[in-house]
Amino acid sequence: MVTDKNLLEGEAAELRCRAENYLIAQEAKEEVSRTDDESRRLLHELQVHQIELEMQNAELRQARDEAEKALVEYTDLYDFAPIGYLTIDRAGTIQGANLTFASLVGLERSRLRGRHFGRFVSAEARSSFTEFLEKIFTNKGKEVCELALLKAASPPLFVLIEAVADASGQECRAAIIDISARRQLEAELETVHADLSARAAELETANIDLEAFNYSVSHDLRGPLTIVAGFCDVIDGVYGNQLPGECRDYIREIHDGAMCMNRIIETLLKFSSVKRVEILHKKLSLSKIAKDVAKGLHVAEPERRVTFRIAPGITARGDAELLRLVLDNLIGNAWKYCGKEEKAFIEFGVTEVDGKPAYFVRDNGPGFDMALAAKLFLPFQRLPGIKVAGHGIGLATVDRIISRHGGKVWAESKPREGATFYFTLG
Incomplete structure (x- = not known):
């Protein structure tokens, strides 16, 4: 209070000083009649x-x-804000509202004042609103809640309310934010999630059925x-010499067909089991696995002249058995496809792609058109024009x-x- 009084006295003294200076300047310009000192x-x-009053x-x-001017600017900002503003008393009666809130509930602003x-x-949210108020x-701090508001001839309007009491404690200021679009999106997401859960359950059932089918196929x-x-082996062994050559050929075809079908079934069983096998992550040497695969290929076909270039010291973390199957398929494919090359080579190494190690198997075989690349990793897809042994399931397994x-x-x-x-590993 002392500070305010001193401030007012200082302003008054300054005003009087300005007025006296102004009067002296005016008297200097005009001739003023002089009477006695008191009158003057x-x-x-x-x-x-x-002059002070003026x-x-x-x-x-x-x-x-x-x-x-400030009131006009404030009123414009208040009325045309993108969210609704309200003043509500302790009883829940509306004391003031901006045009945005009036638009939200579909009423003229003049009809809002005095309404609860x-x-x-x-109806189902009124008890929550009472507790919120x-x-x-x-x-006496900011409180937040979500409610459904009624709107004439329209579905309910979902809003987020943020409110805080004023200094008097008799009224509160509230911001009303329309979140109907968000709630609708959440409802749609819940529906999608329910559908996905149902489909996941169906897929789980289908997987169980497939496992049962695989068991049936296997046995x-x-x-x-x-x-x-x-x-076929018995017939060929016992009666082979007595059978015509054409009949023996038929028996061999039957035998080879049965064994081929047996291998296809074995391949399908391995392919289907990949999704179910538990991953055992550990540090392993990919270079050693690649050398073992190369050695096995040389032993199986010693007459082939293929040079292997396997980089030493390549390690990774993953499942040893599954990654062996990866290299067995990739190196095995390279071995099959570069079989007609005079100076065939197969290279295994590692490079960097997007900051991560990328392991690779390279060969100098016939190659392929990149337009066909998307089909390479689909089951039973084969590159056209190239005849090699296999069932088209290896790259899909990889x-x-x-x-x-x-x-x-x-x-x-x-x-x-x-x-x-x-290929990269996570």
Whole structure:
């Protein structure tokens, strides 16, 4: 209070000083009649007061104009804000609202004042609003809630309300934010999630059925095939010399067909089991696995002249058995496809792609058109124009294994320029 009083006295003294200076300047310009000293003093005082009042009036008019301008700007910001604003008393009665809130509930603003806010709240949410209002005036901090508001001839309007009590504790200021679009999106996401859960359950059931089918294939189909192949061996061994050459050829075809079908079933069983095998992550040497695969290929076909270039010291973390299957397929494919090359070579190494190690198997075989690359990793897909042994399931198995390791596999090639298969691990 002392500070405010001193401030006002200082302003008054400054105003009087300005007025006296102004009067002295005016008297210097005009000739003023001189009477006695008292009259001159009184006249001087009256003139000073007059000038003080005129200055005060000018300052008040300027302050009023600025206040009116600020009020207009504030009113525009208040009324046309993108969210609704309300003033509500302790009883829940609306004391003021902006045009945005009036638009949200579909009423003229003049009809909102004096109405209880609860009339705009859906029946099932009114108890929540009552508790919310009580918390605002009890806690005296910002409170937040979500409610469904009623709107004439329209579905309920979901809003987020943020409110805080004013200094008097008799009213609160509330911001009303329309979240209907968000709630609708959440409902749609819940529906999608429910559908996905249902489909996941269906897929789980289908997987169980497939496992049962695989079991049936393994035991019920392979058994008869083994019997067919066995009887072919018996017939060839016992009656081979007595049978015509054409008949013996037929028996061999039957035997080879049965064994081929047996291998296809074995391949399918391995492919289907990849999704179920538990991943055992540990540090391992990919260089050693690649050398073992290369050695096995040389032993199986010693007459082949293929040079292997296997980089030493390549390590990774993953499942040893599954990654052995990856290299067995990739190196085995390279071995098959570069079989007709005079100076065939197969290279295994590692490079960097996007800051991660990318392992690769490269050969100088016939290569392929990159337009066919998307089909390489699909089951039973074969490159047209190239005849090699296999069932078209190896690269699909590689893709599954690498995917389970959190990585990806891809190929790069040009016709007659060899092929390179890359894979990364998560």
